[in-house]
Amino acid sequence: MLELNNVNTYYGQYHVIRNVSLKFDAGGFLLIIGPNGHGKSTLLKTICGLIPVASGRVFFQGKDITRWPTHKIVEAGLVYVAEARHLFTDMTVLQNLLLGAFSAGARKKSKQTLDYVYHLFPKLKDIPERVVATLSGGEARMLTIGRGIMSNAKLLAIDEPSFGLAPKIRNEVFRKIESIRQDGTTILLVEQNVSHVVDFADRICLIEDGQISFEDDKEAALLDEHVNKAFIGG
Amino acid sequence: MMEINIWVQQIIQVLISGIVTASVYAIMGIGLSIIYGISRVFNFAYGSFFTWGAYLAWFLFSTFSWMNYPIVFLIVLPVMFALGMLTERIVVRSLRWRANWQVTTMMVTLGLAFFLDNLALIIFGGFAKPLPPIYRGGINPFGFTLSVQDLLMLIVGASVMIIFGLFLAKSYIGMSMQAISQDMTGAEIVGIPIKKVFSYTFGLSTALVGMSGILLAPRYYISPHGGWEPFFRVFVIVAFGGLGSIRGTLYSALILAILEAFISWSLGATWVLPFWFLVFLGVLAFRPSGLMGKWG
């Protein structure tokens, strides 16, 4: 479903993503781990078109999306769920969700998708008129994911959803993400706090210094000493 | 007929005049506000577009004897909209992704302003041009005078404000504009075509200011460099209300237009411009955040 060939990305002058190649099938759950500042977020943003690709190619469902504008990528179903959330703070929960279905394809199905989101996150159903600025961390995080789903996502690229959340809420978020996956959405997840989410993943990818230093299925990852030591079990 | 104190009657007349002007200032203010709030661009050529809207109307009136205001609006507004979109596409867009784009955009729009002003000077000459009044005369509700021109300004102004408010809140494009102004990255994430919206915003802004130019032309007379004074007024209004905040612009336009009317009536027209400068200084001194707006 998703394929990267020798992708390089720069942040100003800094070579952040170095020659990354990756292949990933539909329906899976890829967990991306690695030390802070080594490019995990940047990789996600690059895939989703928020940061331009300097060289290399990105393919989504067989199409070359390397030079596509962001809104076209979202229309195709590749959706980014930001760590920084980027919610529309002066708008209500419902308005945010509806805006999530902005692209034409998503808009047609917005009623059904909204029902699904409410089914996933019943809390949101209770507070549609609440202004986003007044939401708690957990509620905002759910809304961010919900809004991503509204975009009719085939692949959700989620960036550190657990950031700033209490353990109980964090686990709930992970469980929701897993059920989203079970319902057919492919998941790409970047996380720091891996211990509780590693169970859900199929494959694990370790990014260090902007490069992939490990990429394999979960069983292999758990056996690999390097990966194990550094990140899992913590 | 009730006996009303002459003095009170005059004051209400001034109030009416202020409200009428406010409705046009509000339109101008919205145009500048959306450009800044959404595109983060400060369009120095705003005053020039004001003038050009008026010039185009004058051209239509002087070329076709059967011309009337509704047709003028029907022709000029889409033209201004297209001009605005064209400007955004050709002049502004490519600068955005470069270093210091906000400053280079200011500079390039300043260049554009000069270009447009002097183009007008060459094409239309330096003598001020008048626009015909829609209908000579006025109406007299409750004994107050309201010229038809004033009535038009009020009706058009109020309608535009209402339509725009609805547009912003209900339409998908309107909501996308709000979204971009609140969180541009968030707007990208939900799949809003940012570049297209910038284009429409610029077009809308230009159409609004062109409309204002036509409405205010009988008062200001159209001259090539005549757009700077209205531009300054709008700048003050928008800074006073908070750059980028639509609601702030509306309140600010109302307050300042009424004040302007009173100053003009009580102290004379020569005090009007100093009044605006004083307000400006006041904004700088006490509320410089007005220049930074909600998204500062």
Add this chain to the structure above:
Amino acid sequence: MGVRKNMQFRKELITLVTVFIILSVLPLFIYKNSYFIGLLITCLIWGTMAAVWNFTMGYAGIFTFGQFAFFAVGAYISGMLAKHLGVPTGISMLAGGCGACLVGLLIGIPCMRLKGSYIALITWALHLVMGPMIKVAGPLGTGGSTGLMEIPSLGIGGFILSRTSLMPWYYAGLVLSFLILIVVYRFIFSSVGLGFVGLRDSEEFAKTLGINEYKYKLLVFGISAFLTGIVGSFYVHYAGIISPRILGLDIFLLVMLMLIIGGIGVFPGAFIGSFIVLILNDLLRPLEAYRFLIFGAIVIVAIKAMPEGLLGKFNKLTDVSQRT
């Protein structure tokens, strides 16, 4: 700033010195053409003003549109002191610079914390109010809308420059320009300056370099105001008159074009740009309204087509070694 042991002989310095050598000998060939000398003096004045503006904008990243306000403050203070109080021009010029610097600090202290475009709007606002303020202050000696006239000529060490002979003015201006540009040069290419440019390009390293961005910006802003004020003071004694017209949008556009053509952030691009712009301005004068039409178009085209300016392009072509 400590004393540097040795100045690196950068390409920019070579360019600067070359330009000034050319300028120094140029009059020997054209001294009979006093009109052209006069034009060159204008180029020196505005070129220096543009160079300081360029330094503030391009290197320190302070987007200011208020430089003309500083120019005017310097000019008026020096002019008024010399004319109304008989203050010797050397001192009045210094006072002009200090006055401009004071205004700069007054604006700068609250503003340097703000994000780029807000500084632009606020300094633009400063520019807008300066004109009316000068007019309103007429009774205080500014001459109101008509301006100040018969301002004493420059006196250097007891010797007063006559207004009939332009050569002394030319060389006085040349010396002043050179001094100011060297100061600018030293600022840009000091370790603090270079570090600051690096900071500007990558905010990630903002804190790690230990450079206090606010303090540096304030320092640069104040110095640029001071230097611009000095240039303004020199102008006022050269021209003998000053009016609020100096704050006109037409002059603003021309000087802005100098920055664009020379290259924003390229040293000494704006200074060189001044000669191009003002000579072109002179050549186009007979075209009247078309002149500014063309300039408006040039501004647009130049910004879009030449983001790094002519000198920037030249620098790129002649870049032999790696840039730090």
